[in-house]
Amino acid sequence: IGHLPDKIILEIFKYLRLADLCRFATVCRKWRTLAYDSRLWSRVSLRPEYNGLHVTNQDAVISVINYRSGSSLRYIELSADFITPVVLHELANKCNNLKYLTLDFSNAMQLHDFNDMNSFPCNLRTLTICLSEVIFMEGFMRKVYQHLSSLEVLHLIGTFELGDEEQEEIYEVINIGKIKAQTPNLKVINLYGISFVDDTHIEMLSSNCIHLDTLALNFCLRVKGSALKTLIQRCKKLKTLLLQHCGLEDQHMMAVEWQVSKIRELDLTSTELSNDCLMDVLIRIPGFTFLGLGYCEFFDDQILETMVEAGKLDHIRAIDISHTVNLSENAIHRFIMRKGRQIEGLMIVGKPKLAEQFFLNVIPLMKKMKIIVCGTPNGWFLRMGTRIHIDQIIIALSQHCSKLERLEVQWDPDTIRASDNSSKFIDQLRLKCPQLRCVTLSDGEYYEMVKSNFERADRKTVVRTTTNYSTSLVPLLSCYKDLLFN
Known part of the structure; x- marks a missing residue:
């Protein structure tokens, strides 16, 4: 292997984890030089729980930024221990090509002191912030707002999976209203499992994000749908709306002018919308390429047949009809016979009568x-x-x-x-x-x-x-x- 050209060894090293590169760097001087080539360190995760590097102190993080990644760094994930003014200052000044930043506060008990922080990466395309249940972010975010104008993708990740249903008080740990005022170029917003997010936050986002084409609100239980009418009116480019396990209510959904929207991808999985509401909403949307209706117990044969006859599923690529108790096996069979040749994704779980013969008939x-x-x-x-x-x-x-x-x-x-x-x-x-x-x-x-x-x-x-x-x-x-x- 010592006779291989450096560029071949570098190409091989691209397939390795960063932790492996650190071990390979101890083999010999040549391998050390190659393993620490900045081109191999363009994506760095410092969250060991997500298969990232286990780093023990801030100096080691600074060393990675300065001597291994440098201007080649495009993506970095930081755990709460390393979200400090010093680290963020180094990223802002040494990593001009940084586009993707993840800040994980989910397991933090307290924030560092950011009073002296005066710089933050300002050319980001994607920012992900994993929120804590108890830490208020305003002190940190006050130093960040002015650097977010380039953002196109924003992820705010809540604590739904760690939450306690008996929890009495819900804290608004980050000010979404102030974020939206500084991010006019947002195209994708993902608010995942945030306990305090409700329709007022959705209305605030719609007022400034006119370029928005994707909004994901999965597992935001306090979203009832009252802001969706305003959202559709203001965000003319919106084509993807993901509302899995939201607390949607019929009257709010039926009040939306779906017929003028550009929605093509819709997820209503695990929502409790009635039969009349589903019929009203799904028939007024111009057409679908992606449709999630898992656990929608009131979705039935009549709605599916009406959608097919009205041409709403002419371009469908993916559909989830799992655990739809009122949707018969015959209706599913007829649907696949008509649209199966164009379908790329199908979820059809929880149908005990769909056995071997059914799949042998439709798979071809x-x-x-x-x-x-x-x-x-x-x-x-x-x-x-x-x-x-x-x-x-x-x-x-x-x-x-x-x-x-x-x-x-x-x-x-x-x-x-x-x-x-x-x-x-x-x-x-x-x-x-x-x-x-x-x-x-x-x-x-x-x-x-x-x-x-x-x-x-x-x-x-x-x-x-x-x-x-x-x-x-x-x-x-x-x-x-x-x-x-x-």
């Missing part, structure tokens, strides 16, 4: 399929009366869905029926779907068989378990890369 129609989530997870009320011959479904996918990237099968080991030839069919799937990046299965004997098959082919990270992973259709959103965080 879905040539463009990239993501599919199917099956029925454990539960006495959804338990199937027959066992699923999983081999037949796997071989059908390998024969007809060569573009498949993600597959999740939620049937449990008591429902799945495999055979002695299962490994041969898994071979076919692995070979004929070269873009397959993730297979998620329920724990059990079949999972272990598939996992060992892919590991023997040196694809160790492909097969995962539903205990730790879940698949969604979000990679098919037009703004997916801008919505990624953590």
